[in-house]
Amino acid sequence: DTGVSQNPRHKITKRGQNVTFRCDPISEHNRLYWYRQTLGQGPEFLTYFQNEAQLEKSRLLSDRFSAERPKGSFSTLEIQRTEQGDSAMYLCASSLRQQETQYFGPGTRLLVL
Amino acid sequence: SQQGEEDPQALSIQEGENATMNCSYKTSINNLQWYRQNSGRGLVHLILIRSNEREKHSGRLRVTLDTSKKSSSLLITASRAADTASYFCATDAAAGNKLTFGGGTRVLVKP
Numbered sequence: 001d002t003g004v005s006q007n008p009r010h011k012i013t014k015r016g017q018n019v020t021f022r023c024d025p026i027s028e029h030n031r032l033y034w035y036r037q038t039l040g041q042g043p044e045f046l047t048y049f050q051n052e053a054q055l056e057k058s059r060l061l062s063d064r065f066s067a068e069r070p071k072g073s074f075s076t077l078e079i080q081r082t083e084q085g086d087s088a089m090y091l092c093a094s095s096l097r098q099q100e101t102q103y104f105g106p107g108t109r110l111l112v113l
Numbered sequence: 114s115q116q117g118e119e120d121p122q123a124l125s126i127q128e129g130e131n132a133t134m135n136c137s138y139k140t141s142i143n144n145l146q147w148y149r150q151n152s153g154r155g156l157v158h159l160i161l162i163r164s165n166e167r168e169k170h171s172g173r174l175r176v177t178l179d180t181s182k183k184s185s186s187l188l189i190t191a192s193r194a195a196d197t198a199s200y201f202c203a204t205d206a207a208a209g210n211k212l213t214f215g216g217g218t219r220v221l222v223k224p
Contacts, residue, residue, distance in 0.1 A: 041217075042201050042215050045211045106155040
């Protein structure tokens with residue numbers, strides 16, 4: 001499968017715990033995006049990378065959130081001290097720089113108890 | 114924040130009928146895209162229309178764009194039960210190509 005993959009697909013955690021999600025983009029894609037989607041809503045942009053550089057962060061990305069793409073390939077999104085309001089689907093997408101279409105992964109569904 | 118509104122929020126039709134949904138947005142755009150999302154899954158890209166285009170077709174899909182009204186419509190012809198999903202419009206306004214999504218239209222196609 002050469003699509004975008006995300007792990008884990010589901011995560012249940014207790015409030016206050018840290019969680020980390022991984023995204024593996026399509027191999028030749030140098031742009032990688034993170035979005036968050038709550039139930040019944042459309043996805044909201046969190047941050048994006050071009051190669052290893054993080055070029056933009058949404059104000060939704062509080063200081064408890066950190067994203068990395070150390071070698072310009074896979075990316076991780078970490079949430080520290082999780083809160084119940086962090087419960088959502090976290091979606092990753094990738095694209096070629098010159099191509100507007102973004103290809104989405106299946107998402108990681110987070111539930112914070 | 115969401116870029117725009119989608120209308121209707123939900124739509125229920127019989128198999129074989131056409132489904133039309135609308136999207137309005139607030140700021141100037143480079144392009145507008147439509148995505149489909151089956152329950153609890155990732156998004157699948159359907160079609161992209163650029164700001165200098167007015168209409169585009171792809172299979173059973175027809176998209177229109179009116180930049181003067183800041184609105185777009187998606188028409189699915191001859192719907193099938195497999196078209197049951199949520200449909201989202203997304204605008205690309207900035208050089209970073211981040212997408213700003215609407216709230217979605219939930220479509221139910223009854224067999």
